[in-house]
Amino acid sequence: MEVIRLDKVSLWRRTQEEFSYDLKKTILSILEGKYRRPAKKLVLDQIDLVIEQGAKIGIIGANGSGKSTLLKIISGILQPTSGTVRVRGKIAPLIELGAGFDPEISVMDNIQLYGVLLGFSRAEMRHRAKSILEFAELEDYALVPVKGLSSGMVARLGFSIATDIQPDILILDEVLSVGDENFKNKCKQRINKFWDEGATVLVVSHDLDLIKQSCGWVVWLDKGNIRFAGKADATVNCYLNALKSI
Ligand SMILES: Nc1ncnc2c1ncn2[C@@H]1O[C@H](COP(=O)(O)OP(=O)(O)OP(=O)(O)O)[C@@H](O)[C@H]1O
Numbered sequence: 685m686e687v688i689r690l691d692k693v694s695l696w697r698r699t700q701e702e703f704s705y706d707l708k709k710t711i712l713s714i715l716e717g718k719y720r721r722p723a724k725k726l727v728l729d730q731i732d733l734v735i736e737q738g739a740k741i742g743i744i745g746a747n748g749s750g751k752s753t754l755l756k757i758i759s760g761i762l763q764p765t766s767g768t769v770r771v772r773g774k775i776a777p778l779i780e781l782g783a784g785f786d787p788e789i790s791v792m793d794n795i796q797l798y799g800v801l802l803g804f805s806r807a808e809m810r811h812r813a814k815s816i817l818e819f820a821e822l823e824d825y826a827l828v829p830v831k832g833l834s835s836g837m838v839a840r841l842g843f844s845i846a847t848d849i850q851p852d853i854l855i856l857d858e859v860l861s862v863g864d865e866n867f868k869n870k871c872k873q874r875i876n877k878f879w880d881e882g883a884t885v886l887v888v889s890h891d892l893d894l895i896k897q898s899c900g901w902v903v904w905l906d907k908g909n910i911r912f913a914g915k916a917d918a919t920v921n922c923y924l925n926a927l928k929s930i
Contacts, residue, residue, distance in 0.1 A: 686772070687853060687884050688758055689736040690903060693767035695753060695908075727753050730767070731907040735886070737852075739775075740879055740898030743888045744923055749905040755779055755855050758886070773852030776802060778842050778859045787831035791822060791841060792838070794830050798845050812848050819870070820844035836863050847874050853928040854878060865900045872898060890922040892920050 799809030902919035
């Protein structure tokens, strides 16, 4: 069964220099006749992608090739400029590390907040908190504000929450490279368990060994285009050969 389908998905975004763009400057420039349209960049270019239930897909590519953007489009965090995105099932995105957390409030409160954002009740999340803290090995940090955790601990917490709620589709952006070896192994085991139970997993990583070990099918993104898609070994080799020839 198809769980994700992207048809001709394109996304244009303003370029970095336009982040300084503000209304006052724009009005002034219009009055002075110096106005120019904000520069835009094509970040994803007519992406067609179909993912079947239970697939374990890796996404690789150079910095800025559009990997995280693609995950955000699939998760519904960003809307495409054109094209259509269809997703079937409960999705748990772990994209920008700690982005869903409030640094000022405790780990325990964040577990509840995050769960509510993913559509669970507070009571349900209170019930799940013990196993979440246990898996993240953060039992002693339940009452500590999230700003007091290391980045690896934040990654563990995010992974633990997103996987405790048993999503149909799990989306992981570089999350596995942040934890230590021991935690990485635990994560891999949990991902394998999900996979055995029919969940679909999407992983973005620069760790090509991890991608080869964990994914069946890998997509190589290059400047917003799918340059190659195939079995993990074939795609990683193709990508490495292209890097060598540069
Ligand atoms: N908030 C934003 N506004 C405008 N452009 C952005 C924004 N975030 C990313 N971009 C641009 O979109 C393009 C793709 O970025 P993206 O983060 O998807 O790449 P990536 O492949 O995940 O890179 P990395 O491997 O470095 O994480 C880049 O050119 C980047 O500059």
